[in-house]
Amino acid sequence: MSRRRRIYDGKAKTMFEGPEPGTLIQYFKDDATAFNAQKREILSGKGVLNNRISAYLMTKLAEIGVPTAFMRRLNMREQLVREVEIIPIEVVIRNISAGSFTKRFAVPEGTPLERSVIEYFYKKDELGDPMVSEEHITAFKWATPHELDEMVALTVRVNDFLTGLFLGIGIKLVDFKLEFGRIWIDDEMHIVLADEISPDNCRLWDLKTNEKLDKDRFRQDLGNVVESYSEVARRLGIMPEEGLNEGPTLVSGE
Numbered sequence: 001m002s003r004r005r006r007i008y009d010g011k012a013k014t015m016f017e018g019p020e021p022g023t024l025i026q027y028f029k030d031d032a033t034a035f036n037a038q039k040r041e042i043l044s045g046k047g048v049l050n051n052r053i054s055a056y057l058m059t060k061l062a063e064i065g066v067p068t069a070f071m072r073r074l075n076m077r078e079q080l081v082r083e084v085e086i087i088p089i090e091v092v093i094r095n096i097s098a099g100s101f102t103k104r105f106a107v108p109e110g111t112p113l114e115r116s117v118i119e120y121f122y123k124k125d126e127l128g129d130p131m132v133s134e135e136h137i138t139a140f141k142w143a144t145p146h147e148l149d150e151m152v153a154l155t156v157r158v159n160d161f162l163t164g165l166f167l168g169i170g171i172k173l174v175d176f177k178l179e180f181g182r183i184w185i186d187d188e189m190h191i192v193l194a195d196e197i198s199p200d201n202c203r204l205w206d207l208k209t210n211e212k213l214d215k216d217r218f219r220q221d222l223g224n225v226v227e228s229y230s231e232v233a234r235r236l237g238i239m240p241e242e243g244l245n246e247g248p249t250l251v252s253g254e
C-alpha cells in the first residue's frame, strides 16, 4: 500500500494527494456526525454506499452537462476528483419543508413549497455554519456576484434533474446541500460541483410512505441508517455486491 499525503481530514471524508497534479483522492469514511459534530457514530458501510451513490449521481449530472470535480470511482471507498478551490458556502435547495426550515419558519414538516427555496450557509464550524444572504457572500468576497449566479443556476439544474431521477425510483427529493469549487482551465476560471451528493446531504423520503431514507435517521435516532442508504443504492441499481466492509485500508503518511 502506497503512502499518500493527507491534504485535509473532514468529518465524513479525507482528501489525499492524487496521482497527478490537480487531482485528489476523496476517501469516504464511515463516520457520521450531526449538530456540528456534537453527535457522532461510526456507521459501518456508510462510506462505501456514499462513494457509490455520489459517483453515480455525479456521473449522471456530468452526462447532462453539469460540470463536476468528480473524475472516477477508484475502489470501494475512494474516488479521483479534480482539485478545486472550495467556495465556503453551502447551497441548500428545498422542495418540501423539513429540518431547520420547519423550525426557522414554523412550516410543518412535509409541506410542499410552491417554489423551490434556495438558502446559503457560511461553512465555518466555529460559528455553527450560519445562514447568510447574497449580500454577505459578495461583501465578504466568499464568491463574486457572477460566481453566485452560476452556483444558483447549477443548483436549480441539479434539483430539476435529481427530482426526476429520484421520482423514477419512488423517492421524493425533499432538500439537499451542494458545495462548489473553482478550477482554472487555460487561465479561465470555472465553477464546478464539488464534495458529494449522498443520503448524508440530501433528504430522501419514500414516495408512498414518507419513510426517511437519509441522514435524518441518524440525526433523529430512527435506526436502520445503513439499511436505508442501502435501499437508496438498491433502487438506483448500484448496490455493491462485494459487501460493505471490504476494500482497502488506507495507510496515510503524515
Ligand code: TMP
Pocket: 092, 098, 099, 100, 101, 129, 175, 176, 177, 200, 201, 202, 203
Ligand atoms: P437543514 O434543514 O438542517 O438546514 O439541512 C438542509 C439540507 O442540507 C439537508 O438535506 C441536509 C443538508 N445538510 C448538510 O449536508 N450538511 C449540514 O451540515 C447540514 C446542517 C445540512
